[in-house]
Amino acid sequence: MATDHGKHGETNINAYGNNYNTMTPGPFAKWMRTCVIFQAIRFIIINIKMIIVVRKSH
Amino acid sequence: MARLVVLGGGVSGHTAATFAAKWLGSAHEVVVVTPNSKWNWIPSNIWVGVGQMSKEDVTFDLAPVYAKAGINYKQAKAVSINPEGSESLEKPFVTIEYTLEGREGESENVEYDYLINATGPKLNFAATPGLGDANGLGEHTVSVCTADHAVHAASELDKCIEKMKAGERQKFLIGTGHGMCTCQGAAFEYIFNIEHEVKKAGVRDMADIKWISNESFLGDFGIGGLHMKSMGFAVSSKIFAESLFTERNVDWMVGAHVSKVEKGSVDYELLDGSTGTESFDFSMLIPPFAGVGLKAFNKAGDDMTSDLFAPNGFLKVDAKYDAGAYENWKASDWPETYQNPTYENIFACGIAFAPPHPISKPMSSPNGTPITPTPPRTGMPSGIIGKVVAHSVCDKILKGSDAPLHKASMAEMGAACVASAGKGIFSGTAAAMTIYPVVPDFDKYPGTGRDTEYTFGEIGLAGHWIKHILHHLFIYKAKLSPGWTLIPE
Ligand SMILES: Cc1cc2nc3c(=O)[nH]c(=O)nc-3n(C[C@H](O)[C@H](O)[C@H](O)COP(=O)(O)OP(=O)(O)OC[C@H]3O[C@@H](n4cnc5c(N)ncnc54)[C@H](O)[C@@H]3O)c2cc1C
Numbered sequence: 001m002a003t004d005h006g007k008h009g010e011t012n013i014n015a016y017g018n019n020y021n022t023m024t025p026g027p028f029a030k031w032m033r034t035c036v037i038f039q040a041i042r043f044i045i046i047n048i049k050m051i052i053v054v055r056k057s058h
Numbered sequence: 059m060a061r062l063v064v065l066g067g068g069v070s071g072h073t074a075a076t077f078a079a080k081w082l083g084s085a086h087e088v089v090v091v092t093p094n095s096k097w098n099w100i101p102s103n104i105w106v107g108v109g110q111m112s113k114e115d116v117t118f119d120l121a122p123v124y125a126k127a128g129i130n131y132k133q134a135k136a137v138s139i140n141p142e143g144s145e146s147l148e149k150p151f152v153t154i155e156y157t158l159e160g161r162e163g164e165s166e167n168v169e170y171d172y173l174i175n176a177t178g179p180k181l182n183f184a185a186t187p188g189l190g191d192a193n194g195l196g197e198h199t200v201s202v203c204t205a206d207h208a209v210h211a212a213s214e215l216d217k218c219i220e221k222m223k224a225g226e227r228q229k230f231l232i233g234t235g236h237g238m239c240t241c242q243g244a245a246f247e248y249i250f251n252i253e254h255e256v257k258k259a260g261v262r263d264m265a266d267i268k269w270i271s272n273e274s275f276l277g278d279f280g281i282g283g284l285h286m287k288s289m290g291f292a293v294s295s296k297i298f299a300e301s302l303f304t305e306r307n308v309d310w311m312v313g314a315h316v317s318k319v320e321k322g323s324v325d326y327e328l329l330d331g332s333t334g335t336e337s338f339d340f341s342m343l344i345p346p347f348a349g350v351g352l353k354a355f356n357k358a359g360d361d362m363t364s365d366l367f368a369p370n371g372f373l374k375v376d377a378k379y380d381a382g383a384y385e386n387w388k389a390s391d392w393p394e395t396y397q398n399p400t401y402e403n404i405f406a407c408g409i410a411f412a413p414p415h416p417i418s419k420p421m422s423s424p425n426g427t428p429i430t431p432t433p434p435r436t437g438m439p440s441g442i443i444g445k446v447v448a449h450s451v452c453d454k455i456l457k458g459s460d461a462p463l464h465k466a467s468m469a470e471m472g473a474a475c476v477a478s479a480g481k482g483i484f485s486g487t488a489a490a491m492t493i494y495p496v497v498p499d500f501d502k503y504p505g506t507g508r509d510t511e512y513t514f515g516e517i518g519l520a521g522h523w524i525k526h527i528l529h530h531l532f533i534y535k536a537k538l539s540p541g542w543t544l545i546p547e
Contacts, residue, residue: 009301009304009305009306012304012305012307013304018309018310019300019303019304019310021300022297022300022301022304023297023301024301024304024305025301025305030305032518033487033517033518033519034484034485034487034518034519035519036484036519039518039519039520039523040520042516042518042520043520043523043524046490046516046520046521046524047524049492049512049514050474050490050492050524052492052512053472053473053474053492053493053494053512054438054472054474054546056472056494056512057438057442057471057472057473057494058442058546058547
């Protein structure tokens with residue numbers, strides 16, 4: 001496996017290695033993961049989704 | 059006055075006992091037998107294991123909580139069950155052995171009208187030579203399964219970080235320590251929390267991090283993987299897991315049975331029958347789980363453990379244990395009421411009940427070594443089952459012994475899981491997932507076995523916030539703080 005810890009996950013892909021066929025996020029997708037405003041919205045959405053499943057399960 | 063005895067004050071038993079005490083009031087008695095003086099929110103042990111929380115943050119004293127709830131608390135471990143009583147005792151009873159300071163080793167027979175077994179898993183480190191022995195964890199690896207283990211793991215991790223700062227490369231090997239392990243999710247959380255911490259410490263370039271597990275594919279998690287709705291596609295957890303491992307530059311090896319652990323290396327056998335050795339400087343390998351080894355005796359005192367317990371030591375309940383090969387498995391194999399088929403007043407909940415079979419398709423190497431995850435019973439199902447079983451028992455006590463039983467099959471129940479991938483109020487991430495149902499039902503949901511409307515997952519800071527809030531919420535609930543019954547399991 002490559003040892004380059006670059007910003008882009010794709011630099012860690014090892015041609016024909018076990019991680020060759022997966023998808024990797026680009027810089028924008030990674031930035032969104034810790035973007036507070038976007039994540040605050042996701043927080044609400046995930047909570048709603050979880051509450052629905054929790055209610056269905058009780 | 060009826061007496062309910064609950065064995066085990068963990069996630070499932072604590073839920074069962076506290077709800078039963080509330081529903082039964084002072085007219086009946088609830089007894090909890092559990093060996094620890096403290097309750098542990100086990101999911102947060104991951105953060106203890108990377109030095110981001112202390113043992114005190116994830117535990118609290120049980121005695122004042124049980125005193126408040128009117129529960130008779132016996133700090134002891136159950137040793138055996140006499141479901142028919144004995145020649146000298148008419149009523150069924152449990153033999154317990156105190157662990158309470160000052161009374162260690164003292165034995166007592168506790169009679170019951172109803173019994174709930176919620177003793178969780180025995181951490182079977184002895185199953186793999188070198189991983190541990192009958193006394194528990196060995197000297198070559200660390201564990202995060204208990205708060206004390208996690209404190210030790212954090213100090214070992216610190217030493218590795220210091221070595222890396224001094225210019226010495228370190229290899230981290232995290233995963234499962236046997237071909238029949240469950241709880242891959244905990245190892246998954248730990249490996250990414252380590253990756254996050256070494257990055258924070260500025261030594262990521264000095265760390266080689268590798269996953270080793272008994273899953274046949276990355277993202278199986280012992281539940282045969284799951285398909286999540288994402289961008290209009292139903293995407294396998296394999297894709298998401300491989301993506302995350304690649305992005306964080308974590309190598310992996312799957313389909314592995316760890317056959318031996320030595321100082322600095324493990325021997326393993328793979329599903330294709332090949333064998334090899336992997337080195338490490340730091341390793342956390344989850345042990346296989348078994349029942350805690352309770353015995354059972356009939357009235358005459360003869361051993362009848364195999365009647366009450368499955369060979370793996372878990373208590374037999376209303377599951378279909380003779381389903382046979384994977385092709386014959388049905389969602390209906392999974393138990394609904396968790397009542398023992400022979401003794402109507404005995405129930406099991408959480409990890410303590412014997413599942414009918416795994417959830418992931420069983421596999422073995424050409425040498426005949428089974429390498430297949432056993433079924434997980436995570437926090438939410440364990441809590442829900444504990445509450446449902448308590449409800450059934452309370453109805454029997456309050457409404458009469460023919461009151462119908464409440465049901466909660468894992469094949470009709472969903473679960474919300476949040477897997478931490480690093481802690482930090484603005485830098486943390488976690489994979490937030492819902493899955494419905496936990497056990498796939500391929501008749502009802504052809505193809506993926508699950509309802510993709512209710513099965514989703516995403517990774518981000520929001521998931522971390524939820525994980526952190528849940529930490530406080532569940533400890534608040536377990537302490538029976540005001541409004542505790544409003545917080546779902
Ligand atoms: C490191 C780690 C991280 C995890 N993270 C998550 C997560 O993020 N989300 C999630 O949903 N699940 C998680 N889990 C799984 C979760 O902890 C379990 O699903 C849950 O604890 C099961 O509840 P239980 O009551 O069956 O067992 P436990 O919580 O283990 O409780 C069993 C209790 O029985 C007691 N006991 C043992 N022997 C005896 C005896 N002989 N007599 C009486 N009492 C006895 C034990 O001391 C314990 O108190 C994690 C597990 C681990 C190990």
